[in-house]
Amino acid sequence: MAILYITLIILLGVGCIYFYNQLRKKQKRYSDELIKAQTEAAVSIAAKEEVYESEKKQVILQQEEYYNELIKKINQQHQLEIIKSNKYIKSLEQFSRNRGEVLTHKILTALKANLILQGKIKEDEMIILGNIFVPYTFNDEVRTRQIDHLILMTTGIYVIETKYWRGKILYGLTTEKAKDFAFLLTSLFPNIQKDQEQTLVFVKNQNNDAEESKLEMKALTYDNPGQQVTRTAIALKNYLEKHNKKYNFVTSILYFGYPSDEENNVTDYSSKSNPKCFSNKENLCAYFEKQINERKSKYTSRDLTEIKKVIEDINYFI
Template sequence: MELIYIPIIILLIGLSLFLFFRQKKQYKIFKEEIERNHSETAATIQEANESHKTEYEKLESSLYQHYNDEIKRINDNFVQKLNDKDRYIETLQEFSITRGEVETHNLLQELKYELVGEGVITYNEMIIGGNLFVPIWEDGNLYTRQIDHLVILPTGVYVIETKHWAGTVLHGVTKNNQNDETLSILLDNMFSSYELKKEQTVIIKKMLNKNRKVDGRSQLELRLLSYGNPAAQVMRTALELRKLLLKENKKYNFVTPIVYYSYSSDEENKVINYSENQNVNVCIEKEELAAYFKNQLAEENTLLTASDLENIYRILKAKNNIDR
């Protein structure tokens, strides 16, 4: 019986050894697999870190470049504005200029930067000139017409007559286009019957008379003033400019006259427009002038190229010997 158990014992020992070595081999394989996974994971992490580092460096470089580009753009824009101001100051050194004309020029420059910033026009598609002169030869004599402000756009050429008048301004009034009896009497005393057939501009202004005092106090007076007809003035200037430009190019046929009243309105200062003249545009305060040019561009009635704009200004520059 004991001999029977010996083979069984040997078989069990062999089976145990087989299972032991098999388990050991599997453990070794499992350990190698873990180590391989660790290595692959470490390599993946390293690769990801390198990739993230590269992407970060690219992003950092891109942001830095964008920052530099933005700084350069702002700086270039600032320098351009300074240059525009310098050129304008140089232009005005030879001429006298009113406060209203300076404010109007600044308004036009701000409008230009706004339109360029909004992509409505390019920088070269709006040229602004101030205090220019149109030469006129009559009977062998040289005369000039002054342009307070000139704006050249793809939609045409615009001549602006700027008036910075305080008080109540009655623009384009005649004996027949108003129904105020008192005003009619005042007009009769200011103008001849012939003059009253044409539109006139009158200023009603409150002024202290220091030479007339009651109880030691200067008395307030109402004065009626007339400095001519700005609509007729700017119309004549626009016609003369048109003649000058047509001699250079028949295409330059679009010159629009504008009367611009720049004084801010309040209870004592305002403009009442009686005019029936459809040939002269009247703009009251800066919002109306800016809106007028925006509407002109919105109609997209392109008449002139950027090259035309430069050429028109070159013609006037030659006549005035100034820089933009």
């Protein structure tokens, strides 16, 4: 009987050990499968994250390209608007020129057409530019000077300042030449030097009041027109020489364009050869015809085209 019990106990122990081993194997198998599943899941997640990052970068690149293209189009549109605005402003400037400048421009264009008709010049051997600006530096500050008319010819470069002034104009007057009437100059210009030239304009003024009619004469003065156009020509010469040293022949011309009669005329007292001064269109045109007939060519048609481009380029930005 004891042997039976011992046998049962041994069998029970072996069974427990067997079931225990089976349980451990199952647990290990479950653990291995869990680790494998976790590893596969981690690999899958990493792969998906990689795909996600790649797709995200692609989307970002596409967005960047889109916005860069959008910005480029906006900038292009903005530049077009600026160009349109500049052209509009320049057209307003052209229409805002005073009557004297418009009349002078017509005289110059008619002169060019006549010279071409006579066979003295070709179309590209006389270029007329109006109401343009040239930069210059004063006390380290960039400023601009306005040119009423710029004439580019093979014989030289000509700057014309038009004054459409009424009255009796005394141009280039000095205290010495004014003699007994020097007090007029010293009254208007207290610090005037003996040989310093100034310009006076006398305009008759009818003044009717209740008692009687009075005849009045007004004495006017402006910035020295000769000095003004000479400085403008120098500024242009200095600017053009920066582009090409041979563009150094600039002539200044002062043109009083108001029609002459008994009350409106010009007396030239100036002893200076520069600027050239003219008070009627016949003399102005004759001067340019003489330049063509007597002066040697300094520039070619290609030079004139290049000078024109230099002028137009800087005026685009001013």
